[in-house]
Each structure stands twice: as C-alpha cells, then as structure tokens.
Amino acid sequence: MKTLILCSAAVLSLSACAQTGGAYKPMSISAPNYALEAERAMQAFDATGMVAAVTIDGETVFLDGFGKAEEGTDRKVTRDMLFPIASISKAFTTTALAILADRGQVDWDAPIRTYIPEFAMYDPWVSRNFTVRDALTHRSGLPLGAGDLLFWPDADPSVADILKALPHLKPSAGFRAEYAYDNLLYVVAGEVVARVSGKSWADFVTEEIISPVGLSNCAADSTRIRPGQPVVTGHERAAGADKGTPVDERTHFAPSIAAAAGLFCPAGDMMIWANFWLDGAVTAEGKRLVSDDQLNELWTGVTPKSTGSVIRKSGLTQNTLYGLGWNVQDFEGTRLISHSGGAPGVTSNFMLFPEKDIGIFASSNDYRATPRVFTYQIADALIGGQNFDFIDESGSRFASFVQEAQADLSDAYSPPADAKAPILPLASFTGTYRDPWYGDVEISLREDELFIDMSRSEILDGPLKPYNENRFVAAWPDRSLKADAFVDFEVASGRVKGMKMKAVSDITDFSFDFHDLNLIKVD
Structure with a gap:
C-alpha cells in the first residue's frame, strides 16, 4: 500500500466540543480506540x-476528521x-413518504399511478400494479443500476426524462423476484412526495425533516x-495511481436526483439524525415526526439481499x-439498521x-x-467484542482486487496476438446511434481516429481505440x-x-451501465 497522508496532529482533542452535534461526554464503559481504528482503516485503503x-x-x-480534504x-x-451522503439520502425520501402516510395522503401499497398517472415500466401489467413499496425496495426486476447513465457521472436529467426512460428498460428478473439495487425509482418516489405535498422534494424534506430534526x-x-460552508472534495484514482485525483466538479449529482442520492451533511448532524431515530423518530424538542406504525413499516425487511463476503x-x-x-439485518444477536452511500469520489456508511x-x-x-470497514470494526467492538478484524481482512482483499482490476484495464490496451483490423473503413462506423431510454450517441472521425x-455526458467523450475487428475500446480522457x-x-x-x-x-462502478444500452444506427 502507498504512504498514508494524515493530519499532522493525527487526532484532535476529544475534550473539545463538536462544532455540530453537542458536547462530548466520556464513556462509562470500556471504549475502543476510535481514532486508532480510523487511522488503521485509512491506511488499509490508502x-x-x-x-x-x-x-x-x-x-x-x-467526532473527528482525518487527512486531507x-x-x-x-x-x-x-x-x-x-x-x-449519497444513497443515505434514500431514508429521507422514505421518511417524507412516512409523514405523508401518517396524514393519510400516501398508501405504501397503492399503485404509483395513483399519484403519477403517466408512470410505466417495461411490462404493462407491472406498470399497473407497481406500488410505492415496490419503488423503494429494489425488487422491480430491473438489472443492477439500470438507467443510471441518465445521471452518472455528470448528466442532469429531468424527472420527465426518467419517467420517459423507464418503460424502455428491460427487466432481467421477475417482478418482486429478487434484489437488484436501483436509483431511478427513488427519483420516482421523490416525485410522489412532490405531487402529493404540492412542494418540491427538496422543499418538503427541508421544511418537514431537516429543520425540525435540527440538521x-x-x-x-x-x-x-x-x-x-466547508465542503469536502471527492477523489478518484486511475488504476495504479498512488494518490487520489480531485473529481471533476461536473460529477456533483444534479438536484433532480436528490431523492435518491442528493444530501450533504457534516458528521455532527448525522449524529443528530441518529439520535432522532434512536429516540423513536422524536426530535430533541420532543416532536414526533413519524408514528410507531410508520416506523415499523420503514424498518421491516422486505427484499432479501446477499451479505458481503467479509461479513459472512x-x-x-x-x-x-x-x-x-x-438495510435491516442481525448483528451479533441484535438488530442493525443501516445504509451506505457512494457518490463520485466519496463513500459513507451509517449504522x-x-x-x-x-x-x-x-x-x-x-x-x-x-x-464501511471502520463502522463495522467499531460496531463489533461496541456490540459484542467478537474481535473480528474487519479492517485487516477487508484491506487485504482490497489490495488484491486493485491489482486484478489494474491487470484487466491493461489488457484492454493489449489486443489479442491475432487481432484483425476493422472489416470496414472507419468512416463506415460514423453516425448517430440511438437507444430508446438513453438517447443518442455520436461516433465521428477525427484525424483518422x-x-x-x-x-448526456460531457465527461464520457473520447477516442475509440481499435481492439479486434469490430471491437474498439472507449478510452475516456479522465x-x-x-x-x-x-x-x-x-x-x-x-x-x-x-x-x-x-x-x-x-x-x-455499476452505475456505468453501458451494458443496458441497445444502440441502433439511425443515420
């Protein structure tokens, strides 16, 4: 692994008061060395x-910060x-729906068309019977991350664009048959909030959740x-790079997909958010935002999903x-409610x-x-002390995975020994190619390449390198x-x-769902 870059002070004083989230209180039980485990996790993943x-x-x-912003x-x-916090935002969308359900304005098991009449999926029967609950539980039958290229890495779709695209995304499994993570349907759920409340999703979440909870x-x-307000800069790395590259600012998620992945929060406010839920969806001022019945709905598992190899x-x-x-799971004999999040250059985990x-x-x-590794390490120490070293186990696997991925990418630029030239002149490949859910992709000839x-993307523009006959490699400049x-x-x-x-x-990343495209040449 490469040299870890840490704050020169290493650990800020725990006796100081947080800038958000209240004053510190020494633990009365034996506590793990949080700062040491944070440093270990950072070193394991560089x-x-x-x-x-x-x-x-x-x-x-x-509550502490480490390393470079x-x-x-x-x-x-x-x-x-x-x-x-990316997909941790999904809980804000379901909380908004729970508030509306308490008011009798939303029914989890009502068809989406009750609130969005033009909603449709690939199959007409599914379109008619697809419920609010279906939109939230990753059991639509769509492939993993289907349609994410509508917004990933830098596109800015409208809700109308997403509603128009959904009927053209082909399922890979039966409706309600299995788990496959998606984002677009949470944008649809956010649109339900907007149409029922008469406010934008962002206004409703700000006024009805963020403000009263104290975030x-x-x-x-x-x-x-x-x-x-200080905002962190995300980092990505070319394969084999020894340090991160600040992400292109264009990759910041568009407000239109905020219901799936749009919130920004500091860690102190995430502790306020945690205590709101740990107190039964009651704010620090004693105001209940979600009833016990709706809290039970939110935290009842619906769709079985696999458990990561390290956790297993x-x-x-x-x-x-x-x-x-x-996510709803057991952990050392107790209940764990959680969600992770990933945006370009940033990942998070909340337990x-x-x-x-x-x-x-x-x-x-x-x-x-x-x-994720840090939070599991701390959870193990606090909950049961089984002393499984999540950091060491995950870090070792990560190092091997990076090496394999680097080899894959290198091989892409090493055509087979018996590779053949394209069977048609390069000019024959130029033109407009159209996919029914994504739209157009242009192939042009520039200086004999x-x-x-x-x-939809400014970042996903680049040369096509010949590989073998009719296969090329799109080599993105970033x-x-x-x-x-x-x-x-x-x-x-x-x-x-x-x-x-x-x-x-x-x-x-699975959100680069190139494989879901079916591009037909139209000129």
Whole structure:
C-alpha cells in the first residue's frame, strides 16, 4: 500500500466540543480506540481523508476528521465539513413518504399511478400494479443500476426524462423476484412526495425533516449549500495511481436526483439524525415526526439481499433484507439498521443499533470502502467484542482486487496476438446511434481516429481505440473514472447496424451501465 497522508496532529482533542452535534461526554464503559481504528482503516485503503462519529445513549462520544480534504491543497478534513451522503439520502425520501402516510395522503401499497398517472415500466401489467413499496425496495426486476447513465457521472436529467426512460428498460428478473439495487425509482418516489405535498422534494424534506430534526448544517441538494460552508472534495484514482485525483466538479449529482442520492451533511448532524431515530423518530424538542406504525413499516425487511463476503466470514450476520430506505439485518444477536452511500469520489456508511442506543457514521473522500470497514470494526467492538478484524481482512482483499482490476484495464490496451483490423473503413462506423431510454450517441472521425460522444455526458467523450475487428475500446480522457468500455459494432451485409457496450473491468462502478444500452444506427 502507498504512504498514508494524515493530519499532522493525527487526532484532535476529544475534550473539545463538536462544532455540530453537542458536547462530548466520556464513556462509562470500556471504549475502543476510535481514532486508532480510523487511522488503521485509512491506511488499509490508502484513503485521502475521512470523518467519523459515534453516539451512545444520546451523547456524541467521538467526532473527528482525518487527512486531507483535497489533494494538492493544505485543506484538512474538519468536523464541520459537509460530505455528500449519497444513497443515505434514500431514508429521507422514505421518511417524507412516512409523514405523508401518517396524514393519510400516501398508501405504501397503492399503485404509483395513483399519484403519477403517466408512470410505466417495461411490462404493462407491472406498470399497473407497481406500488410505492415496490419503488423503494429494489425488487422491480430491473438489472443492477439500470438507467443510471441518465445521471452518472455528470448528466442532469429531468424527472420527465426518467419517467420517459423507464418503460424502455428491460427487466432481467421477475417482478418482486429478487434484489437488484436501483436509483431511478427513488427519483420516482421523490416525485410522489412532490405531487402529493404540492412542494418540491427538496422543499418538503427541508421544511418537514431537516429543520425540525435540527440538521441545521445539512443541505437537501448541492444548490442549497450555504456560502462559506466547508465542503469536502471527492477523489478518484486511475488504476495504479498512488494518490487520489480531485473529481471533476461536473460529477456533483444534479438536484433532480436528490431523492435518491442528493444530501450533504457534516458528521455532527448525522449524529443528530441518529439520535432522532434512536429516540423513536422524536426530535430533541420532543416532536414526533413519524408514528410507531410508520416506523415499523420503514424498518421491516422486505427484499432479501446477499451479505458481503467479509461479513459472512465474520459470522456476525446471518440475514440481511432491504426495508423502506434502510438495510435491516442481525448483528451479533441484535438488530442493525443501516445504509451506505457512494457518490463520485466519496463513500459513507451509517449504522443504527436501536436496542443498544448506538449510532455510527463515517465518510471518506475516496471511492473506497474505508467508512464501511471502520463502522463495522467499531460496531463489533461496541456490540459484542467478537474481535473480528474487519479492517485487516477487508484491506487485504482490497489490495488484491486493485491489482486484478489494474491487470484487466491493461489488457484492454493489449489486443489479442491475432487481432484483425476493422472489416470496414472507419468512416463506415460514423453516425448517430440511438437507444430508446438513453438517447443518442455520436461516433465521428477525427484525424483518422474514431471518437465517441455520449450525448448526456460531457465527461464520457473520447477516442475509440481499435481492439479486434469490430471491437474498439472507449478510452475516456479522465483516467480516474476507471470506466473504459468495449464498443462492439454490429455489422450485417456490409453495413453497420448498431453497437453494444460493456465496461472493460469489474472495478468499474455499476452505475456505468453501458451494458443496458441497445444502440441502433439511425443515420
């Protein structure tokens, strides 16, 4: 692993008061060395920076920042720094729906068309019977991350764009048959909030959740961050790079998909959010926002999902399900409610142990598993002390995975020994290719080289490198994306009819769902 970059002070004084989340209170029980475990997690994943926080019995017992907020600068990660919490935002959407359900305005089991009449999926029967609960539980039958290229890595779709695309996304499994994570349907759920309440999703969440809970430093989307608030910079790395590259600012998620992944929060406010739930959805001022009945709906598992290989090896979790915006699982004999989040260059993990009155949060400005590993390490120490070393086990696997992925990417630029030249002149491949849910992709000829332009993205534009016959490699200029794609042109009767795409490496994020495209040449 490469040298870890840490704050020169290593650990800030725990006797100081947090800038958010209240004063510290020494633990009366034997506590893990939170700062040491944070440093270990960062070293295992060669992280640029991280923030971490723990609440026990309503008190923040740990809150600190580590490392750099941005490579190439002297900015440090601070306690009050905003991180994009990405898919942890999904719980804010389901909380909004729970509030509306308490008011009798939303029914979890009503068809989406009750609230959005034009809603449709690929299958007409599914379109008619697809419920609010279905939109929230990753059991739609769509493939993993289907349609994410509508917004990933830098596109800005409207809700109308997403509603228009959904009927063209082909399922890969039966309706309600299995778990496959998605984002677009949470945007649909956010639109239900908007149409029922008469407010935008961001306004409703700000007025009905963020403000009353006391999350005074959180922002419902990037446009609502106040001037002067410190915001972390995410980092990605080209395969084999020894440090992160600050992500392109264009990759900040568009406000239109905030219901799936849009919030920004500092760690202190995440402790307030944790205590709100640990107190039964009651604010610090004693106001209940969600009834016991609706809290039970949110935290009841619906869709079985697989448990990660490291967690399985630990033996600490037997079953994991997805509820309404939350993962629900057992952990060392107690209930764990959680969610992770990933945005370009940033990952986070948030844990609640309701029966133990414990909340744990961490976020890192690298697209790596540092926060998840840290939170599990701390949870193990606090809940049962089984002494399984999540950091060591996960770090070792990560190092091997990076090496394999780097080899995959290198092989993409090493065509087979018997590789053949394209069977048609390069000019024959140029033109407009259209997919029914994504839209247009342009192939042009620039200085005797093919060039691909993904119309929704400014970042996904780059040269096509010949590989073998009709297969090329889309080599995106931003090497930190690690998302190069094979492009296979379909030729019949001497003419190009269309093209298919798929990521070169397994390390490519699933939201680069090139494989879901069916591009037909239209000119």
